[in-house]
Amino acid sequence: MAAKELERAARAVPKNVAIIFGVTGLVGRELAKILISTSKWKVYGIARRPHSVPIQSSNYQFISCDLLNPQETAQKLSLVQDVTHMFWVTWASQYPLDTRECCEQNKGMMRNALNAVLPNSKELKHVSLQTGMKHYISLKGSSHVKEVCFDEECPRVNEGYNFYYALEDLLAERLAGKVAWSVLRPCLLMGCSSRTSYNVMGSLCVYGAICRHLNLPFVFGGTRECWEDRYIDCSDARLVAEQHIWAATNDEVCSTDGQAFNAINGPSFTWKEIWAVLGDKFGVVVPGEDVFSEDFWFAEAMSDKKQVWQEIVEKEGLQLTQMEDLASWEFLDILFRLPRKLLGSREKTDRLGFTMRCKTLDSVLHCVDSMRDEKLIP
Numbered sequence: 001m002a003a004k005e006l007e008r009a010a011r012a013v014p015k016n017v018a019i020i021f022g023v024t025g026l027v028g029r030e031l032a033k034i035l036i037s038t039s040k041w042k043v044y045g046i047a048r049r050p051h052s053v054p055i056q057s058s059n060y061q062f063i064s065c066d067l068l069n070p071q072e073t074a075q076k077l078s079l080v081q082d083v084t085h086m087f088w089v090t091w092a093s094q095y096p097l098d099t100r101e102c103c104e105q106n107k108g109m110m111r112n113a114l115n116a117v118l119p120n121s122k123e124l125k126h127v128s129l130q131t132g133m134k135h136y137i138s139l140k141g142s143s144h145v146k147e148v149c150f151d152e153e154c155p156r157v158n159e160g161y162n163f164y165y166a167l168e169d170l171l172a173e174r175l176a177g178k179v180a181w182s183v184l185r186p187c188l189l190m191g192c193s194s195r196t197s198y199n200v201m202g203s204l205c206v207y208g209a210i211c212r213h214l215n216l217p218f219v220f221g222g223t224r225e226c227w228e229d230r231y232i233d234c235s236d237a238r239l240v241a242e243q244h245i246w247a248a249t250n251d252e253v254c255s256t257d258g259q260a261f262n263a264i265n266g267p268s269f270t271w272k273e274i275w276a277v278l279g280d281k282f283g284v285v286v287p288g289e290d291v292f293s294e295d296f297w298f299a300e301a302m303s304d305k306k307q308v309w310q311e312i313v314e315k316e317g318l319q320l321t322q323m324e325d326l327a328s329w330e331f332l333d334i335l336f337r338l339p340r341k342l343l344g345s346r347e348k349t350d351r352l353g354f355t356m357r358c359k360t361l362d363s364v365l366h367c368v369d370s371m372r373d374e375k376l377i378p
Contacts, residue, residue, distance in 0.1 A: 016249075017123075019044040019083045021067065021113055022090025024051050026191030026199070027130060030241035031087055036060050044080055046113075047090070052194045052319060053374050067109040068092065077116035084123050085248050088113070089130040091163070093197045097134070098160045106163040107170055114174050126248040127181040129171060130240070131164035133233070133262065133344050135185050151345040152185075152260040172258060180254040182247040184240060186263040187342060188335070190363045191237025192370035194325045200335060201367040202326035205377040207298065208282030210305050212378075213312050217287040218279040220271060221296030222336025230268035232335075232342045236363040239265060239356055246354050253352050262344040266357035271336070274361045281368050298329040316378040326376065 018035055022028040023045030035041040036057045045055070045062045055062070065076045067090070092109055095101040118124065136150040138159045156165055171181050190201050211218050220227055240263045246253075253259055272292075279286035302323075309323040371377045 015040050016084045017042045017082045018085045020087045021046045023047050025196050026189045026193050026237040027240045028089045030237045034241055067112055070112045073112040074116050081120040083121040084125050086127045100161050103161050103163040103166040107166045110167055110170055124179055128244045128248045129183045131185055133185050133187045133342055135164045149343050149345050152348050177256045180256050181258050183260045184263040186235030186240045187233040189235050190367055192367050194321055198331045203328055203332050205371055206327040208284055209312050209378050210308055211284040218284040219296050220275055220292050226336050227272050227292050230270055233264040233344050234360040235264050236358040239358050242356055243354055261349050264344050265360055267359055269360040298332040302329045318375050
């Protein structure tokens, strides 16, 4: 082979190999798309269920795997021996977040994955863990923490159970100062997926489609504080994916002691500011002064709408989904009635050089367009 052909072949071989656990979720799918868009990466995507829209790339391999099963995990990942970067963007939601069972289940999943990956991947450089800003508060809702804007140095909350802490401790133990690792803490994730629990945009899109189909008013049900105040930060899934890659490949921030980063859009927002724009995007009636209602509960209002959603799917020729594949009404009721503000600082990430920001309204509208492009919503 001529020298130039050898040089071209060498350039074509990916220099980095990623394994993404939770590849079908909001951030996982964005991570995969970003990484395989460059010839520098080969990607293994791990999830229990396949993509609703398959990723087509010679540099991508999907592996269906139940990470709760240690034997299956060991068997299916036994041939994955060239990983340089591991991304953990999944979690098990079978048990309530504040329980010992939730901690043990999520720790068991990660332990099974590490047992399969670490012995075989001698070139592993970095592990990136995604948790969230619930790191800073009691999951039981009774914390007396007074911070209004949480930064990465805020101490753990010594109350109840939080599986985020269990995963961080497991990584510190298993990597033992030999492999660099980071923790990203997004807040309210915004992205496009039919494989995600607590999917705020999926819930809002289904709600908007049902309101339009039945000519119902597009009402915000929640507390006045959550409606009018800057109450929670949002995290665009594309931004979080880019920040994962930044933290995993930037030698100046990589640390074998673990580095934590808030992963949030930047500019704060209120639901009151964006609700009418969102309603216009859905083509629904936003009912003026009656748009806000403390008496409106999504779980109650949508409890009998499963058949309506099936009618919409059939009429519009959408992907075949059940309403619960996209929407979680209980989650919306909790989100719009949060007992305390959940806002974070971007000072650390900005100072260290990750300056990508997103306007939440832009994130919202992008999600709607993406879900329409994938025929998930009308």
